[in-house]
Amino acid sequence: MTVETMMTRAAYAAVARAGRSRLHVEAKSLTRGEFRRDCDRLIHSTAFRRLAHKTQVFVYHEGDHFRTRLTHTLEVTQIARSIARALGLDEDLAEASALGHDLGHPPFGHAGERALDRCLAGEGGFDHNAQTLAVVTRLESHYAAFDGLNLTWDTLEGLVKHNGPLIDRTGVAVGRHADGGVAAEIRDYCRVQDLELWSHASAEAQAAAISDDIAYDAHDIDDGLRAGLFGLEDLAAVPLAGTVMREIAAAYPGVDASRRGHELIRRLITRMIEDVIAESRRRFAALDAKSVDDVRRADAPVIAFSAEMAAADTAIKAFLLPHMYRHERVMRVMRDAERVVAELFGTYSADAAALPDEWRHGLGGAQARSRYVADFIAGMTDRYALIEHARLFATTPELR
Template sequence: MMETAPYASKPGDSLGRLFGTGPSPTRSEFQRDRDRIIHSTAFRRLQHKTQVFLSHEGRHFRNRLTHTLEVSQIARSIARSLRLDEDLAEAVALSHDLGHTPFGHAGERALHRAMAPFGGFDHNVQALRVVTLLENRYAEHDGLNLTWETLEGILKHNGPLLSASGQPTGRYATEGLPTGLDAIPARADLRLSSFASLEAQAAAVADDIAYNAHDIDDALRAGLLTLEDFLDVPMAGPIVAEVLEGYPGLAPKRQTHEVQRRLITRSVEDVIGTSEANIGKSGVQSAEDVRRAGQPLVGFSPTMAADEQGLKRFLFSRVYRHPEVMQPVRESEAVVEQLFAHYMQTADLPGRWGEAARNASAEVGRARVVADFIAGMTDPYALDEYQRLFDARPDFR
């Protein structure tokens, strides 16, 4: 195996796990994290959770699992080229969506609104709750007992939550920090004002690359757009023009795949070249130096970053807000909101969830149990529950 760079995370230097485990003769600490995530119940549920398009049988749209696997592959490629720890990058990539609700971002928005009186809902914090509290596979402890580095990556792969002066930053600047952070058990302080490892940064940019490529593919597959609609769109337009000119008689499905693979390749190559230069200029010589660098070091070049934002704006206006997408989005939000209201009133939840809701000492405690239960649902299970409770079933087709 290739020797990692000085600034890579070293499994032998890990801050460790909350609950001690003996050494493994065959796997590093980060490999063990990756394997624990893959074998978790929450990971299996991703196959029945929506990405952007609500699931239609036989249409082959991405779900959370296929998206997660694509992110994992891209993150490993970036990590390998930068001589980082591929296993940590993969562990963060595989776990980054474990806190997502059913029905994609629509479900998350609805649950955040429902939880507004009780501190709101944040999918990164929820992912930490899943891997530290809610998974109940092990005899001796709750959660997956992951290393500090993987927990840090799950929470901060998109950047610090606090500025150096201790103020909420990024998307938390307006709403404040998400509630529940103080209830996350970890081996050491997760250091909300520092950047995460380069491996976590690689997973974050891999998420963006995968999103862009597969949302184009799914939008074309759904018939919402044609390849020609992308000709004037930043990032994608020049690639579409190349493919249409080079392969004018090729079947549209194969043209689309050619656009998709070129988009991924060029994005990854841009990230690798830019990140190598950033790392060199920064002078970082250890993973701790990376945390203190004061800026992300893995990412797009300024030109590619601007183009990528232009592509996202186009997808937002023409795909995510398309009437054929918005109608089921509104219905799915209503499903989540009505389920939440019903469970809050009745504590009519199965098994350990109902017991926890009934035993909650305050309304905010019951709300968190209900949010945990709903966030763990798959799309089909949420619809089954809705039908059981309200004798109705939305048809998203």
């Protein structure tokens, strides 16, 4: 198949439609499509810029070469566009879904999310996908005519359904929402603009979601190697990674460890992308999908790994869990980070005077103070959270 053939638009690609466009009606752009405008609005948002100083796994001062939320997001975006291009999908929608997928993450990565979730335990907890929706629909405040970014229905759907449908057709919460229910932020927004939480997202949004997995697998291995949490030899028994390592050793027997590591990451990403493209083509054919609605109403995702690659993905994540995410060096820093977030939340909730002026003036609206405080903290960068903690407390951990 030629590059020109692969770039042909598929019948099941998403199309921006008037009935499912923006909540607030706007004049059409003379130079850009609707999904391209979404990408541009996300890139120019304040929340997107803040991703440069938010933790992926390692906090910012541990080194210049570790991933941040921003570099991770850009890597996800590149992979998503590659998959979308090969499958004839709308590249701009795939990009928008990738660009916005992490905007709701608080400082210090999953440590910050855990801390906020505990702080809000009595009020539904904290969900970063719901916070992403909050960011793009009400917290960004640059436009004269509306709050938020006024993104298209398709982009909002992809951000909310990053992990798949939230409810079944009867309205019962499913998956990770089964225990606590769908977050109030999402429920409330769907009363204004129904995002059809029971269906799958577009193939473009699904491409962004699986690109997130690919980026995590490959680049967390890269960061873990750079940090010295494990070595290349530790990957020998990991499915796919071990196979690729043996291929590299056979092809380049004298190459140094640094180049072997980069070659491993490059080949892992390529193998996973190629597998997704092949498996997704098989699923499209089996579904006989003729429109994006066929994709949304399918019984399973259409963008997916093969069974063999899904097992390899699971194995890589199983390796990274003890060797990286729960490594004592990482956990020690993350415990301190959780304390920073929890103490900020407690202080702001107890004393409104502790909030900066621009946030103090917003108190008294429809939101409970705890949710209002959570919105403020979730928008912080790592550095700003530490600065605020140092302003309010006698001692602040160094997070090293």
